[in-house]
Amino acid sequence: MAEAVDAQPLDFEGWACPVPLRDSPTIVMGHGGGGQMSAELIEHLFVPAFGSSPGGLADSAVVELGGARIAFSTDTFVVRPLFFPGGSIGHLAVNGTINDLAMSGATPAHLSCGFVLEEGTELGIVGRVASDMGAAARAAGVTIVTGDTKVVDSGHGDQVYVNTAGLGLVPSGVDIRPDRARPGDVVIVSGAIGVHGIAIMSVREGLGFGSEITSDTAALHPLVAAMLAVTPDLHALRDPTRGGLATSLNEIATASGVGVRLVEKAIPVPAEVGNACSMLGLDPLYVANEGKLVAFVPREHSDAVLAAMRAHPLGGGAAIIGECVEDHPSMVVVTTTFGGTRVVDTPLGEQLPRIC
Amino acid sequence: MKYLDEFNDPELAKRLLDDIHATVKQPWAIMEVCGGQTHSIIRHGIDQLIPDQVEMIHGPGCPVCVTPLELIDKALEIASRPEVIFCSFGDMLRVPGSGRDLFRVKSEGGDIRVVYSPLDALKLARENPDREVVFFGIGFETTAPPNAMAVFQAKRLGVPNFSMLVSHVRVPPAIDAIMQSPACRVQAFLAAGHVCSVMGTQEYPPLVERYSVPIVVTGFEPLDILEGIRHTVHQLERGESYLDNAYARAVPPEGNLAARKLLSEVFTVTDRGWRGIGVIPDSGWRLSETYRDFDAEYRFQVGDIHTDESAVCRSGEVLQGLIKPHECAAFGTQCTPRNPLGATMVSSEGACAAYYLYRRLNTPSTSQREVASIG
Numbered sequence: 001m002a003e004a005v006d007a008q009p010l011d012f013e014g015w016a017c018p019v020p021l022r023d024s025p026t027i028v029m030g031h032g033g034g035g036q037m038s039a040e041l042i043e044h045l046f047v048p049a050f051g052s053s054p055g056g057l058a059d060s061a062v063v064e065l066g067g068a069r070i071a072f073s074t075d076t077f078v079v080r081p082l083f084f085p086g087g088s089i090g091h092l093a094v095n096g097t098i099n100d101l102a103m104s105g106a107t108p109a110h111l112s113c114g115f116v117l118e119e120g121t122e123l124g125i126v127g128r129v130a131s132d133m134g135a136a137a138r139a140a141g142v143t144i145v146t147g148d149t150k151v152v153d154s155g156h157g158d159q160v161y162v163n164t165a166g167l168g169l170v171p172s173g174v175d176i177r178p179d180r181a182r183p184g185d186v187v188i189v190s191g192a193i194g195v196h197g198i199a200i201m202s203v204r205e206g207l208g209f210g211s212e213i214t215s216d217t218a219a220l221h222p223l224v225a226a227m228l229a230v231t232p233d234l235h236a237l238r239d240p241t242r243g244g245l246a247t248s249l250n251e252i253a254t255a256s257g258v259g260v261r262l263v264e265k266a267i268p269v270p271a272e273v274g275n276a277c278s279m280l281g282l283d284p285l286y287v288a289n290e291g292k293l294v295a296f297v298p299r300e301h302s303d304a305v306l307a308a309m310r311a312h313p314l315g316g317g318a319a320i321i322g323e324c325v326e327d328h329p330s331m332v333v334v335t336t337t338f339g340g341t342r343v344v345d346t347p348l349g350e351q352l353p354r355i356c
Numbered sequence: 357m358k359y360l361d362e363f364n365d366p367e368l369a370k371r372l373l374d375d376i377h378a379t380v381k382q383p384w385a386i387m388e389v390c391g392g393q394t395h396s397i398i399r400h401g402i403d404q405l406i407p408d409q410v411e412m413i414h415g416p417g418c419p420v421c422v423t424p425l426e427l428i429d430k431a432l433e434i435a436s437r438p439e440v441i442f443c444s445f446g447d448m449l450r451v452p453g454s455g456r457d458l459f460r461v462k463s464e465g466g467d468i469r470v471v472y473s474p475l476d477a478l479k480l481a482r483e484n485p486d487r488e489v490v491f492f493g494i495g496f497e498t499t500a501p502p503n504a505m506a507v508f509q510a511k512r513l514g515v516p517n518f519s520m521l522v523s524h525v526r527v528p529p530a531i532d533a534i535m536q537s538p539a540c541r542v543q544a545f546l547a548a549g550h551v552c553s554v555m556g557t558q559e560y561p562p563l564v565e566r567y568s569v570p571i572v573v574t575g576f577e578p579l580d581i582l583e584g585i586r587h588t589v590h591q592l593e594r595g596e597s598y599l600d601n602a603y604a605r606a607v608p609p610e611g612n613l614a615a616r617k618l619l620s621e622v623f624t625v626t627d628r629g630w631r632g633i634g635v636i637p638d639s640g641w642r643l644s645e646t647y648r649d650f651d652a653e654y655r656f657q658v659g660d661i662h663t664d665e666s667a668v669c670r671s672g673e674v675l676q677g678l679i680k681p682h683e684c685a686a687f688g689t690q691c692t693p694r695n696p697l698g699a700t701m702v703s704s705e706g707a708c709a710a711y712y713l714y715r716r717l718n719t720p721s722t723s724q725r726e727v728a729s730i731g
Binding site: 027029037281336340342 | 364366369398399400401402403404405447459460462463464472578694
């Protein structure tokens, strides 16, 4: 066996699934988890069918249209429960697409919405979702300008699914892309992580954690505008939703070919999130956020950008959590509180609670 | 909700590490028995902070990993039935049986639910009297009391549509089996603290005596683990062996008497197969005759399912500490977390998955490369 090991040196750097989707002829939940399985589905099934996008695989595409640079994005929301502490599927549907646009530096302007409604759903529930969407759009200064509604048979949906798409204008001089991170860049997160995921879990699984945790859902474009006012030269932005901060950092590290070095004790994890995660056997780095962003900022601007973020209501808890390095390209490594290190990998599919 | 910070204090950790470094004079191989300890060691980078002479061998203490293939196949068969709601802890869903896992069964229409407690499954059974609700009762002595309680309550409340697929395993017979292996390299054990908080410590002195091996009851937070290692290396360097309790805040010598009484009522000791290791005598629990009606293997008549383990996968040797994960030819090639051949690659607590995830490759060339690249 020893010879076989020598004959097959391990190459983790470029490892990818050699035969796509070979082990599952059907869609499994992990394909929607935002991790490696989602990425493989896009890479091996959607991209070959559609052709690759010139802008790469960012949160939103930036296209030129009539001389203007327009950010365009879409997102579908299949949240259960529909209403949770701190928000609802309506808030997520508006803020989520706005945030995808904002991560290109765009000023969001218009949204579309598509509803898939399950037969038998109370009108009052649909009304509450619509009302939350309207309120979120008004608060964010965007308009919902077009939409569509379909109804599916009872049992074929989960009451309400919402899709939104959005358009926004990218200011000139702004070029924020996941592949623009450079060694030396400072990594800043805009506040406490893991809050939304734990809030959802606390109601979905009926887990009481002693204190109520509310979702952090928010539209982040005003915060991005405040950051761009310091310098238009932000390199990369991501809102770490499904898959959490770890997935976003891995995506940027991979797209840019840089290493990311984190300092564990600098990462803002609220006590409630940390405790809930340790009880459930989850890692806060992989838990979803809906009102946070992570920014890759050139070192010379990092102090000023951090100050601008902290001065903004959406970035009061902003913190520098690490930096980009030339070592270990495409990998995220964290220095633990004790001075050890570990690799923070992209999750496979859904994060599974550990048994003990 | 502040109850763990005290056990994550870097200053105290440094003092423990200084003591360990000052104590260790020669190479030692210590096995941490529990998967939770493995997880904590890797997550906090403890393996890099202790002296190079101290080798931590990751033991067979991940319940997901040691559940035999045959039992997974039985679970898949039961979960596929239309009348069944199959309840499981989350990380069992990705454990491969013969060609499928529970996620696949779910995608094919199986009603599979992740629960956080067996009592949630019992509640489901009461809410769905026209369905058969089956709970996948796996784990060590730690998860056994709540599972026993669920069966006990099902009988007491008369919930006929509830049953349990039981694959419980016990730590002391596994330690015995590891020490009896001719190739055994283990010189001391960190015993699983939470197992001992249930069962107490009286099962261990005979093992210490028989094999002259130090056993130190150890907790799970970083400081607990360092304290356990510190106690262990002191014994080893002095040439002593005795049962020591480095987790006294959670482990009284007698354990949890109420839980033990319930366990002896609901379960009976039985021989049990361990994935990759084989059958270890008296190493498991099954439901006792009194509770046989609640045994899913009996109710769904899946006793005839017999499955052989993978011929390539060397997880048994990994679980026994005979080889490191990367010494298996399939590691990182045929066998990855995406396509696990053996259960040690499945759970994040499994030794192979932990190695894969954190790239803890101890072959000289790769570890040097890693140190250079992250140093």
